[in-house]
Amino acid sequence: xxxxxxxxxxxxxxxxxxxxxxxxxxxxxxxxxxxxxxxxxxxxxxxxxxxxxxxxxxxxxxxxxxxxxxxxxxxxxxxxxxxxxxxxxxxxxxxxxxxxxxxxxxxxxxxxxxxxxxxxxxxxxxxxxxxxxxxxxxxxxxxxxxxxxxxxxxxxxxxxxxxxxxxxxxxxxxx
Numbered sequence: 001x002x003x004x005x006x007x008x009x010x011x012x013x014x015x016x017x018x019x020x021x022x023x024x025x026x027x028x029x030x031x032x033x034x035x036x037x038x039x040x041x042x043x044x045x046x047x048x049x050x051x052x053x054x055x056x057x058x059x060x061x062x063x064x065x066x067x068x069x070x071x072x073x074x075x076x077x078x079x080x081x082x083x084x085x086x087x088x089x090x091x092x093x094x095x096x097x098x099x100x101x102x103x104x105x106x107x108x109x110x111x112x113x114x115x116x117x118x119x120x121x122x123x124x125x126x127x128x129x130x131x132x133x134x135x136x137x138x139x140x141x142x143x144x145x146x147x148x149x150x151x152x153x154x155x156x157x158x159x160x161x162x163x164x165x166x167x168x169x170x171x172x173x174x175x
Contacts (some may be wrong), residue, residue, distance in 0.1 A: 003028045003035060006132075011125025016120065020161040035131070050138030054087050062166050062171045065112055069105040072113055073091060074166035074173070080144040081164035082121060084113050084173070094132035094139055097124050106141075116173040121145055 008023040031039070041049055057073045058062055063085065066074040075085045086109055088102065100105070115123060124145040132139045138168055154160050 001027045001029065002031045005032070006130040008128040010128070011146065013078070013124035014127050035043050035133070038131075039136065042138075048091055048138050050087060050140060051091050054089055055090050062170045064116075064170045065109065067105045067109060069102045070109050071118075072109050074170040078125075078164075078166045078167055078169070079160040080146075081162055082117065082124075082169045082172070083142065083144045083166075084117075084169075085140055085142050086110070086113070087138070091138055093135050093137045098139075110141075113173065117143070117145060119123075119160075120172050120175075121147065 005026045005028060006023070008021070010021045038049075045052075046127075053075075054071055057075075058066065058071055060073075061171075062074045062076060064074060066072065066089075069089055071087050071089060073085050073087070075083060086106065088098070090102070092098065117126065124147050126143055126145045128143045129140065130139075130141050131137075148163065150160075
């Protein structure tokens with residue numbers, strides 16, 4: 001086992017194989033290419049790139065919300081319209097390293113963003129993904145509403161077209 005994928009599918013349009021919302025934990029014998037690229041970037045950097053994102057986005061117009069332990073942003077490189085990331089302010093690699101208070105403040109931020117998506121986007125189908133490793137990584141949670149299609153260009157190039165600027169998405173969720 002090289003990687004454990006933890007995700008939640010909300011709605012059939014989000015790729016749900018079941019008719020109801022469900023979460024899954026899937027083990028893989030490989031490290032997914034995206035995680036491998038992120039680990040390579042982390043190993044080459046003088047400082048954790050995710051820690052840099054936390055510092056930079058706390059002052060940007062892409063910041064949606066924050067609390068003592070976490071920030072909620074519409075990332076600069078969003079793969080999907082209205083995509084959000086939740087990042088811990090403290091560097092840690094996985095949920096097992098999270099303190100009890102951080103778990104409570106994470107739950108509060110999750111309720112806030114899911115409520116905003118329900119309100120602003122009319123409860124869209126979505127995928128919520130937890131990205132973590134045993135060590136050498138920065139835990140993050142990514143939520144992607146499934147309101148656009150991944151088409152030939154994205155599948156053929158790995159480059160995603162997002163028709164909603166992250167700055168606009170962040171402003172929509174802040175109101």
